[in-house]
Each structure stands twice: as C-alpha cells, then as structure tokens.
Amino acid sequence: MSDLPRGRQLESFVLSTSYTTIPEEVREAARQALVDYIGVSIVGRDSPAAQPAQQVIKRWGAAGKARVILGQATNPAVAALANGSMTHALDMDDTHSQGCGHPSGPVWSTALAMGQHYGKTAQDALAAFVTGYEVMARLGGGGTYGIGRTLQVRGFHPTSMVGRMGAVCTAAALLKLDEDQIGNALGAVATTAGGLLGSFGTHGKPFHAGKAAMDGILCAELALDGFVGARHLYEIKGGWMTAFLRDDTFQIPDLDFAAKWELLETGYKRFASCxxxxxxxxxxxxxxxxxxxxxxxxxxxxxxxxxxxxxxxxxxxxxxxxxxxxxxxxxxxxxxxxxxxxxxxxxxxxxxxxxxxxxxxxxxxxxxxxxxxxxxxxxxxxxxxxxxxxEIPFGDPRRPFTWDDHHAKFSELVTPVMGQPATEQLFDLLRTFDQQADSMDRLSRMLAAPAD
Structure with missing residues (x-):
C-alpha cells in the first residue's frame, strides 16, 4: 500500500506504464478484449441506439484521422463517442468482475481513436488501453460492497462514472502528458462524471460508454493545452466518492497497482443482455x-x-x-x-x-x-x-472464454455484416494486433465505410 495520495498514485501509474512493463499474459488479455470490442461494435453499429451519434458526426463534419467503425474518419473525440455507443448498444460487451462496469467501450474506443489520429503504433494503443483499464477497474472495483456496485445502488452507472477516468488515462498515456498534466486531466474528467441508472432500457445506456470516451479525450486534450483541474478529487474525503456515494457504507479498494492486473478479471458475454x-x-x-x-x-x-x-x-x-x-x-x-x-x-x-x-x-x-x-x-x-x-455465468473469469469461444462469438456477430473472408482476416489481425508493425493502418482500412 502506498503512502502517496490517491491522485498521485494514479498519476504515477499512468506515467510509468508502457508496453514493456506489461506482461505477455496481460497483453494477451488485451487482445481478447479488442476482439470482443470490435465484434460487438460491428453488430451494434446499425442498432437504433447507435445511429444518432453517427448522424450527428456526419452533420458536424469534423476533420481527423480517427475511424468510426465501418464509417468515416473524423476527430478522435467524436469517433470515440460513436464507437463507444455502438459497442454498448446491444449490451453484449465485456464486463469486469469487481463491478467497474463495461471497460472496453470507453477505453478501447479512446485508445484506437487517439492512436489513429496521432499516428501511434498498435503497441502504443494496447499499452494505453491497459493503462486506462487498470485505472477504471480500481476506481470502480471492490466487488459486491465496493464502489461500482454501490454506485448502482445509488442510481449511477459505473461504466459512465469511472469509464471517463479510464478513458482520460488512456488518452493521457497516448499524448504522453507529464505528471501535472495527468493530474489536471483527471481533475477535469472527475467534474464531468455522471450517468443515471434510470437511463437503462433507453439509448442513454449505450451513450454512457461513448460519452465517457469522448469526455476522457476532451479532458486530456484540455490538460495538454494548460487546463488546471482540481487535484484532490480522487481522495477518499471531499472528492467524487463523497459527492456520489454520500455515506460510508461501502468498501474502497486499495489502488495498489503492483498487487495484480485487473484486466485478467475481464468477463465476456454469451447473451445480449445485462x-x-x-x-x-x-x-x-x-x-x-x-x-x-x-x-x-x-x-x-x-x-x-x-x-x-x-x-x-x-x-x-x-x-x-x-x-x-x-x-x-x-x-x-x-x-x-x-x-x-x-x-x-x-x-x-x-x-x-x-x-x-x-x-x-x-x-x-x-x-x-x-x-x-x-x-x-x-x-x-x-x-x-x-x-x-x-452460480457462475459462462464468460466470467472463473469460467472463462477460450480463444475458440472468442472466435465463435466474433464470427457469429461479424460474418453477417462483413462476410466470412473479411471476418476471418479481421479476426487474425486483432488476435496479433500489437505484433504487426502496420496493424493500426490495416485496422483503419478494414473498418472503413464501404465507399471509402
């Protein structure tokens, strides 16, 4: 357990994490999360809950190099809004066993959009994803009586609340912000936090994942350009937990980043439901x-x-x-x-x-x-x-998906949209994503709109 303030612990982790500090087992887990993320996004793209964001982006016409999945290239913040929304549209995306919500929607949406726009490598994007995931999982973890589950009882959606924080750390890693800038970005995103459980059953729930990614990118970009945020909002008293949880009837997990990799606690879904x-x-x-x-x-x-x-x-x-x-x-x-x-x-x-x-x-x-x-x-x-x-749902880390299970789910979701040959090519690319020098460019081309 560190004696540093919680905010400083977050800043230090983001600053010190890189591709070389991440074990291969965790990289492999990140590839599995990427396969699932892309598969559920493609099948969710045409759902009514995902369409409004895509239409707004077309109307705005923002320039950029970030790819909307099976759509145009645009600004990274709005690409992440669209992609996060489609990822969560059918509620078939990944979960975290300790209660932080659905991590890949906010975090992979941010990593890919920022990576594409700023010309980063697949290794950069994967390392940034792991960084943001680990922050999101700890800030919203703790299990049945932890932060995420208590947020739900209080009427808030953890994917939205702590998804912003995972997204901002992902963006900060890719922008290579310094320690002060990371703290300012975290402070900025904390004051945007929200997301009401009462939105479930409407387009609001998928929007939570997309907006978390969008706000994370926005706040990291603001910090890059000198935005000064409150640096105390991640402490146990006087910060966002006090504001949203209101009392002490919950358990706060320690931020100890050296204890384990939370990404290994990812769960995947067999059913398209909560x-x-x-x-x-x-x-x-x-x-x-x-x-x-x-x-x-x-x-x-x-x-x-x-x-x-x-x-x-x-x-x-x-x-x-x-x-x-x-x-x-x-x-x-x-x-x-x-x-x-x-x-x-x-x-x-x-x-x-x-x-x-x-x-x-x-x-x-x-x-x-x-x-x-x-x-x-x-x-x-x-x-x-x-x-x-x-007692344990299929896909839970205690009853995990194998690569064959990931392939079967991906094929079932993507083949009706892209056809079998393209589906297999895409799966093969994602499975070895960070091991190929040109993966970011190839992925952007494969996910381009048919007319591009």
Missing part, C-alpha cells in the same frame, strides 16, 4: 430440459442483492427494456428462445407464451446470497417442483 440476467437465463435453460414441454404454473427466481437493481424490469415494453429484465430472460430461457443480439424485439415480447409466462414469474432477492448466484424453482400444473441453479 450481466445480471445471465445466471438467471442459464438456470432457466437448465430447467427447460426438466420441464420437457409441460405446463408451468409458477416460477420463483432467487437472486443476489444487486441483481434487480440493474435488471429489475418486471414488465418490459420494448426489446431494449427487455435486455434489463430478469423475468423476460428467464421466460426466454424456459421457452427455448435465444438471447442473442437480434432476439430482444417487440415480436418476442408480443408472443402469447412469453406474456403468459411473464405473469407467473416472481423474483426474490436474498441479501446474503453470493453475487451472480441464481436458483430457480419451477412449479408445474401437476404440482411437481423442479429446481435448477447457476
């Missing part, structure tokens, strides 16, 4: 084989204390709201409906069997039940009681 729906959906899928088509009288879902905070919509009216509805995801699992990026639709919601089953599902939270753990009881019309459980 992570809190994943073990409920998995338990429902397990129960389905036991139900074997028989009539269901009642379903009771037992959840951990935070699950319904983010995914508690009991009667979703739109497909986007349905991504944050444990009852709907349980119903889909029991009825054999996939939970993929294109399955959360009005048509799914309108199905008579879905609507009938939704009315029979009850969700109960248990305060001391471990996070992620779900138990389901299905009572059949004949009185028989069936049970199923899921």
């Amino acid at each position: 992570r809190a729906t994943h073990t409920p959906a998995e338990a429902a899928i397990l129960a389905r084989s036991k139900v074997d088509g028989r009539a269901i009288k009642r379903v009771v879902v037992y959840l951990d204390r935070t699950a319904m905070v983010t995914a508690g919509r009991l009667d979703p009216k739109t497909g986007l709201e349905g991504r944050f509805s444990i009852p709907l995801c349980v119903a889909m699992g029991l009825l054999g409906i996939n939970l993929g990026p294109h399955d959360f639709t009005k048509e799914t919601l309108a199905r008579p069997d879905v609507q009938a089953l939704l009315k029979r599902i009850e969700c109960i939270t248990i305060d001391d039940q471990p996070e992620d753990e779900t138990h389901i009881e299905v009572e059949l019309d004949n009185g028989e009681m069936l049970k199923a459980s899921s």
Whole structure:
C-alpha cells in the first residue's frame, strides 16, 4: 500500500506504464478484449441506439484521422463517442468482475481513436488501453460492497462514472502528458462524471460508454493545452466518492497497482443482455430440459442483492427494456428462445407464451446470497417442483472464454455484416494486433465505410 495520495498514485501509474512493463499474459488479455470490442461494435453499429451519434458526426463534419467503425474518419473525440455507443448498444460487451462496469467501450474506443489520429503504433494503443483499464477497474472495483456496485445502488452507472477516468488515462498515456498534466486531466474528467441508472432500457445506456470516451479525450486534450483541474478529487474525503456515494457504507479498494492486473478479471458475454440476467437465463435453460414441454404454473427466481437493481424490469415494453429484465430472460430461457443480439424485439415480447409466462414469474432477492448466484424453482400444473441453479455465468473469469469461444462469438456477430473472408482476416489481425508493425493502418482500412 502506498503512502502517496490517491491522485498521485494514479498519476504515477499512468506515467510509468508502457508496453514493456506489461506482461505477455496481460497483453494477451488485451487482445481478447479488442476482439470482443470490435465484434460487438460491428453488430451494434446499425442498432437504433447507435445511429444518432453517427448522424450527428456526419452533420458536424469534423476533420481527423480517427475511424468510426465501418464509417468515416473524423476527430478522435467524436469517433470515440460513436464507437463507444455502438459497442454498448446491444449490451453484449465485456464486463469486469469487481463491478467497474463495461471497460472496453470507453477505453478501447479512446485508445484506437487517439492512436489513429496521432499516428501511434498498435503497441502504443494496447499499452494505453491497459493503462486506462487498470485505472477504471480500481476506481470502480471492490466487488459486491465496493464502489461500482454501490454506485448502482445509488442510481449511477459505473461504466459512465469511472469509464471517463479510464478513458482520460488512456488518452493521457497516448499524448504522453507529464505528471501535472495527468493530474489536471483527471481533475477535469472527475467534474464531468455522471450517468443515471434510470437511463437503462433507453439509448442513454449505450451513450454512457461513448460519452465517457469522448469526455476522457476532451479532458486530456484540455490538460495538454494548460487546463488546471482540481487535484484532490480522487481522495477518499471531499472528492467524487463523497459527492456520489454520500455515506460510508461501502468498501474502497486499495489502488495498489503492483498487487495484480485487473484486466485478467475481464468477463465476456454469451447473451445480449445485462450481466445480471445471465445466471438467471442459464438456470432457466437448465430447467427447460426438466420441464420437457409441460405446463408451468409458477416460477420463483432467487437472486443476489444487486441483481434487480440493474435488471429489475418486471414488465418490459420494448426489446431494449427487455435486455434489463430478469423475468423476460428467464421466460426466454424456459421457452427455448435465444438471447442473442437480434432476439430482444417487440415480436418476442408480443408472443402469447412469453406474456403468459411473464405473469407467473416472481423474483426474490436474498441479501446474503453470493453475487451472480441464481436458483430457480419451477412449479408445474401437476404440482411437481423442479429446481435448477447457476452460480457462475459462462464468460466470467472463473469460467472463462477460450480463444475458440472468442472466435465463435466474433464470427457469429461479424460474418453477417462483413462476410466470412473479411471476418476471418479481421479476426487474425486483432488476435496479433500489437505484433504487426502496420496493424493500426490495416485496422483503419478494414473498418472503413464501404465507399471509402
């Protein structure tokens, strides 16, 4: 544990981290995060939640070399806004096991946009991504009673809140800011923090990831040009935690950057829905084989204390709201409906069997039940009681994706958009991203709009 103030610890980490200080195991984890980021961004690009940012960028016509994914080149801040929004549009992007939210949306969006615009190498971009990820994960970590989960209980979205801080450190690393400039950039971005949980189920949630990246770039650029920010806002008292968390009923993780690499705690998604729906959906899928088509009288879902905070919509009216509805995801699992990026639709919601089953599902939270753990009881019309459980979602670092799993997900998402040959070429590039001298230029060309 360092005796330095927390703000100084952050500044020192950003200043001292480089490609050569990052172990190969962590670089490999960064490549996996990049593969997932690009895949979910491509499939999310045409979603209604991602389109407004792209249209605004076209109207603004800002010049630059940063690539909007499958779009034009533009200013890095607005490219990151668009790309972060499309990454998070279908809620299929990565997560962090200790609660900081969805890191790659804000952080990879920043690393690629800034790297492309300023002519940085793939190694520079990857090192900056790792830097920003580690900051974001620590500032929003701590697990069930930590910062990120407590922000959720208070009504704030961690991806938005601490995503800005990860993004600004990524941008600061690529701009090679000095210690004072990094502190000023961190101070500037802290005072922009926000992002309301009440936005879930609207375009606001994907916007959180894009705006976090945009604000991070803006604040780093401001610091480069002399902006002076408050340097005390990361201390335990009198800073942003005091403002947003309001009391002391949470656990603050130490910033000890030498203890471990948080990137190794990344989780990946099997379903295109809020992570809190994943073990409920998995338990429902397990129960389905036991139900074997028989009539269901009642379903009771037992959840951990935070699950319904983010995914508690009991009667979703739109497909986007349905991504944050444990009852709907349980119903889909029991009825054999996939939970993929294109399955959360009005048509799914309108199905008579879905609507009938939704009315029979009850969700109960248990305060001391471990996070992620779900138990389901299905009572059949004949009185028989069936049970199923899921304790760790597939893709969690305790039950991780392999490279084959990443490839399968990437192919499923990207092939319908780009075709198989281009999809395989793109995957191969991303898997060895920092090992090829021309990767940044090749990636920009491969992700250009078809007309470019």
